[in-house]
Amino acid sequence: MVVVGADVHKRSHTFVAVDQTGRKLGQLTVEAITAGHLKALSWARREFGDELEWAIEDCRHLSSRLERDLLGAGQTVVRVPPKMTGQARAIARTRGKSDPIDALAVARAALAEPNLPRACHDDQARELKLLVDRRDTLITQRTATINSLRWRVHELDPEYPIKPSGLDRAKHQQALAAWLAAQTGIVAELATDELEDVIALTGRINVLEKRIAALVAQRAPELVALPGCGALTAAKLVGEIGALDRFDNEAQLARHAGIAPIPVWSGRTEGRVRMTRSGNRQINCAIHRIAVTQTRLKDSLGRAYYDKKKSEGMSNREALRCLKRHLIRLVFTTLKNARRSAPQPCLPAAA
Numbered sequence: 001m002v003v004v005g006a007d008v009h010k011r012s013h014t015f016v017a018v019d020q021t022g023r024k025l026g027q028l029t030v031e032a033i034t035a036g037h038l039k040a041l042s043w044a045r046r047e048f049g050d051e052l053e054w055a056i057e058d059c060r061h062l063s064s065r066l067e068r069d070l071l072g073a074g075q076t077v078v079r080v081p082p083k084m085t086g087q088a089r090a091i092a093r094t095r096g097k098s099d100p101i102d103a104l105a106v107a108r109a110a111l112a113e114p115n116l117p118r119a120c121h122d123d124q125a126r127e128l129k130l131l132v133d134r135r136d137t138l139i140t141q142r143t144a145t146i147n148s149l150r151w152r153v154h155e156l157d158p159e160y161p162i163k164p165s166g167l168d169r170a171k172h173q174q175a176l177a178a179w180l181a182a183q184t185g186i187v188a189e190l191a192t193d194e195l196e197d198v199i200a201l202t203g204r205i206n207v208l209e210k211r212i213a214a215l216v217a218q219r220a221p222e223l224v225a226l227p228g229c230g231a232l233t234a235a236k237l238v239g240e241i242g243a244l245d246r247f248d249n250e251a252q253l254a255r256h257a258g259i260a261p262i263p264v265w266s267g268r269t270e271g272r273v274r275m276t277r278s279g280n281r282q283i284n285c286a287i288h289r290i291a292v293t294q295t296r297l298k299d300s301l302g303r304a305y306y307d308k309k310k311s312e313g314m315s316n317r318e319a320l321r322c323l324k325r326h327l328i329r330l331v332f333t334t335l336k337n338a339r340r341s342a343p344q345p346c347l348p349a350a351a
Contacts, residue, residue: 002048004040005055005080005107007099008032008062014099015040017048018107027100032062037069055080055110056119057102067119077119083278084109117256120243124219128212129239132232135208142168142201145194152191156183173199222338223331227300228293236286237331244339250332257283259328261321275321284324287331291323302327 002025007014013032017025028043030036044052054070056063058079070077085105110116146167153160153176160179166172173195180192213231216224216238223234247253254260258279265272294302305326309319 001051001053002044003053003055003107003110004044004048005103005105005110006057006063006066007102007106008057008059008066009099010062012099013037013040013066014103015044016100016103016107017044018104018111020111022108022111024104027103029099032066034065034069037066038073041070041073041075052076053078053110055106055116057082057085057106068121071119071121078110078116079119080106080109080113080116081278084113115248115252117252118246120246122243124215125238125242128215128219128235129242131208131212131215132235132239135205135212135232138201138205138208142198142205145197145201149191149194149198152187152194155187156185156191167195167198168202170202173202220335220338222334226290226330226334227297227302228290233286233289236282238335240280240282240286241331241335244332244335247332250329253332254325254328256280257287257328259284259287259321259324261318261325272318275317283328287324287327288320290327291320294327295320295323 002017002019004015004017007016009032011032012029013036014027014029016027019025026047028040030040052075054075054077056066056077056079058081067077085102149167150162153162162176163172167176177192177195180188180195183191209232212235216231216234220234220238223229223237224231229237241247241253247256251260256279258276258281260276262274262276263272264274291302291306294300295306297303302323306319306323309322310316314322
């Protein structure tokens with residue numbers, strides 16, 4: 001088995017091949033287009049045979065097309081976290097930083113961790129991820145516009161009542177529009193323009209939410225059935241987790257999501273854990289929302305588990321971390337059972 005590490009950039013990709021001992025066998029730089037990817041594949045097959053594993057630094061916007069091309073050619077692709085690449089480069093004897101050095105570090109990091117998640121594109125999961133990301137972007141834009149609008153209204157009349165979270169609702173938007181129509185001056189004009197932007201963004205966000213909810217109802221209704229997991233949270237989980245086949249077990253998913261607690265006990269502090277600061281923070285955030293919601297539901301199993309951990313002497317935060325670890329196991333099992341009942345092949349995404 002030869003491992004080919006890839007350092008990806010917007011214009012070019014650099015590949016370095018290593019053997020099982022980490023010894024460098026060769027390198028190649030190609031354009032970051034499909035023709036360049038196929039050139040790298042032909043080079044690797046010609047020089048090292050068909051037993052190849054491609055290790056790609058997990059920079060999704062830069063590497064997604066490379067992954068799709070390699071998966072389409074039937075290759076095995078693993079994703080290496082950038083943090084592991086930095087650690088591999090730090091302990092290497094080579095000094096400095098260059099594309100070949102980075103690609104070599106990626107390959108050696110993949111050798112050191114043989115159980116890294118495999119890349120596997122799922123069209124439905126990718127569609128959900130893109131829609132959820134677009135909704136998040138629109139919400140960010142709307143929040144910035146609302147903040148600017150509130151200051152303009154304050155300038156017009158500091159006494160005008162605006163509820164903290166009211167401008168995303170139609171009745172408050174209509175009331176403010178009627179009030180602004182009676183005002184004069186450039187500030188009122190700009191405030192009216194920004195209010196129109198808020199109304200337009202709200203409409204687009206609502207359309208996206210309905211579309212996301214419909215897709216989740218088809219793809220993962222079992223997740224929505226979990227207490228505390230709404231359609232948007234379920235969509236976030238499905239989109240970020242992607243194809244479940246790339247995780248051999250729920251422990252790998254927990255580590256990938258940064259939810260596996262880190263032990264920090266010594267002597268008489270046995271059993272203490274702290275938060276993991278690495279991993280996919282989007283999955284972590286979604287699981288955190290479910291956990292917090294369940295702790296507020298008196299008769300939920302999550303609340304019972306949380307109370308049990310607190311009775312064992314854990315703090316609120318430690319008990320919540322343990323609950324999140326329990327929930328990621330539940331999410332993995334739920335998705336796995338749903339996949340068994342309605343199997344969906346893991347195929348390369350369309351270019």
